[in-house]
Amino acid sequence: MTALAAGGVPVSDPIVNTAVFALFVAITLYVVYRAGTRNSSTADYYAAGSAFTGRQNGIALSGDFLSAASFLGIAGAIAIHGYDGFLYSIGFLVAWLVDLLLIAELLRNTGRFTMGDVLSFRMQQRPVRAAAATSTLVISFFYMLAQMAGAGGLVALLLNVHSRLGQALVIGVVGLVMVLYVLVGGMKGTTWVQIIKATILLLCGALLTVFLFGKFGFSFSNLLSSATEKSPLGDKLLEPGGSYGKNDTTKLDFVSLALALVLGAAALPHVLMRFYTVPNSREARRSVVWATACMFVFYLCTLVIGFGAAALVGADEIKSAPGGENSAAPLLALHVGGTLLLGIIAAVAFATILAVVAGLTITASASFAHDVYANIFKRGKAEPADEVRMARLTAIAVGALAIVGGVLANGQNIAFLVALAFAVAASANLSTLLYSLFWKRFNTTGTLWGIYGGLIASLALVLFSPVVSGAPDAIFKSIDFAWFPLKNPGLVSIPFSFLCGFVGTLVGKPKADAEKQAEMEVRALTGIGS
Amino acid sequence: MYDVARPTGNAMEETGRLPVVPPGDRPAGDGHRQPASRPGPDYAAIQAGPEFVALRRRFRAFVFPMSFAFFAWYMTYVLLAAYAHDFMSRKVFGQVNVGILLGIGQFASTALVTWLYLRYMRRRIDPRVDALRARAGLPDGTRR
Secondary structure: OOOEOHHHOEOOOHHHHHHHHHHHHHHHHHHHHHHOOOOOOHHHHHHHHHOOOHHHHHHHHHHHHOOHHHHHHHHHHHHHHOHHHHHHHHHHHHHHHHHHHHHHHHHHHHOOOOHHHHHOOOOOHHHHHHHHHHHHHHHHHHHHHHHHHHHHHHHHHHOOOOOHHHHHHHHHHHHHHHHHHHHHHHHHHHHHHHHHHHHHHHHHHHHHHHHHHHHOOOOHHHHHHHHHHHOOOHHHHHOOOOOOOOOHHHHHHHHHHHHHHHHHHHHOHHHHHHHHHOOOHHHHHHHHHHHHHHHHHHHHHHHHHHHHHHHHOOHHHHHHOOOHHHHHHHHHHHHHHHHHHHHHHHHHHHHHHHHHHHHHHHHHHHHHHHHHHHHHHOOOOOOHHHHHHHHHHHHHHHHHHHHHHHHHHOOOOHHHHHHHHHHHHHHHHHHHHHHHHHOOOOOHHHHHHHHHHHHHHHHHHHHOOOOOEOOOOOOEOOOOOOOOOOOOOHHHHHHHHHHHHHHHHHHOOOOOOHHHHHHHHHHHHHOOOO | OOOOOOOOOOHHHHHOOOOOOOOOOOOOOOHHHOHHHOOOOOHHHHHHOHHHHHHHHHHHHHHHHHHHHHHHHHHHHHHHHHHOHHHHHOEEEOOEEHHHHHHHHHHHHHHHHHHHHHHHHHHHHHHHHHHHHHHOOOOOOOOO
């Protein structure tokens, strides 16, 4: 408490924060350097030679998935809005069942490096790969923008860098380190970064939770009472509706968001690509189970951390801090453990952003090099060395784009960008993946309609939603061309893409290739030939 | 390894097109794009075989209803949270209300479905997959 200056703005110690963060970067760069000594073949660069175990990959998956938005964002949302924040974590957790039951093992058996491998398996290669690469790049770009913009806000809080130029500089450094990870370490190095980050994040979350529980006499009910006493929402903190209960539109918006969260996670390209880093489908299954276990623990922790922040820090202080809602977890660390704990939590949050963007970069570069360059331009006859070189070049380009985008998006609504990525993934990818794996008649036309239909519908609905124009917190406040009432397009665009895939299949001229369908189905279920 | 002395009544033998895969790893490179150019397993025959049909039916008989069940349960919960505020706000003990219990219930059901799936796959699916793989001359699903 002594570290609080007048006005309730915390005075963190930038030197401690920077030191802990620099230590993390140094250790991970060393590990990446050691892991990346041989990275010349496509299988090494894209899929780490498929040599990771299910447990390792599962922890890495949780590292890929637990972005800054889910760590800082959910803890903050619970601290301010209470119950409605909790709903995010439930959506993120239940989503893994879609992966476990319907996607992970079948995908591992059918593809090799990218989502495009699976979608184009029994379709016309070039148009389907182009569509798959487009949706992969769009989703990765929005997701990355969110992370980079989050880095800017975090810097303000943790390093006391308030000038736009200073924040831009830090975003640049984040981008540079991320590209280094990917170039030097390939998938293997990136996976180790995820494993290290996830382990630290889980340990910190668990320790903070146990400590908080101790403070409230190991009673969840006590914790809740203290939180409601301090929160301006009072008892409403524990009831749904804190942020989405205002009127019918916001309620519907909430349903739409919940749908996108549960269906989107299983179709995020950077999550899908992780399943290729294990040798077979049994290990892919084990990966999902480990990832689910990590999320399970972590999201229960964020529940305690969020309500703990509401009880010990208070909504007013969180809202007035630079970074707003996102500062709940760091502020709580400052309150219970002083500057050193804040430094550690801050460094963990940074590491989280860094690792997630590295995962996104390798996914985007793999999709471009493997789907677009090797299979569309070179028609599957690219030299592996050329393909890897192209992937590395793409990684540099993606890094540059992410830095520029992150600087421009600095200050934008992070949660919106992440939710948009989920909605696009659920719309463009999930329908086509499921049809492709389970529906015999599904054909090229259906695939293209499904991907582009979902992609265009979700992007167009967002463009004409209150997020972009008309509302007080919109990107363009002064003009109003919004006619779609919901902030999240999932409720409309997800069923729309399923419909597009269905209708496209019925009207499509090239009938499904029965031979390839047999091969795909047998491979998916048994792994024969994969 | 493929057993030549299998008893008759075996679907693969009746088709006369035995799936044969060269043991060991596939050749390096992107060979899977031109499956016709080299001898590979006869996927159509495997797909038509009763073992595979039974395997697919058993797999789908679990994952489709289970997916539907957890999705319906999740959406019920979401709709309750969105539209049934009074019900969700009812206190059960201390400060803990129905909403929080149902939320924790989603965590519990996720763990339960995961466990059921693992058990079902281990007991009902994996042995059949291994049998089919052995028929094609491949090691079981845990190695590759």
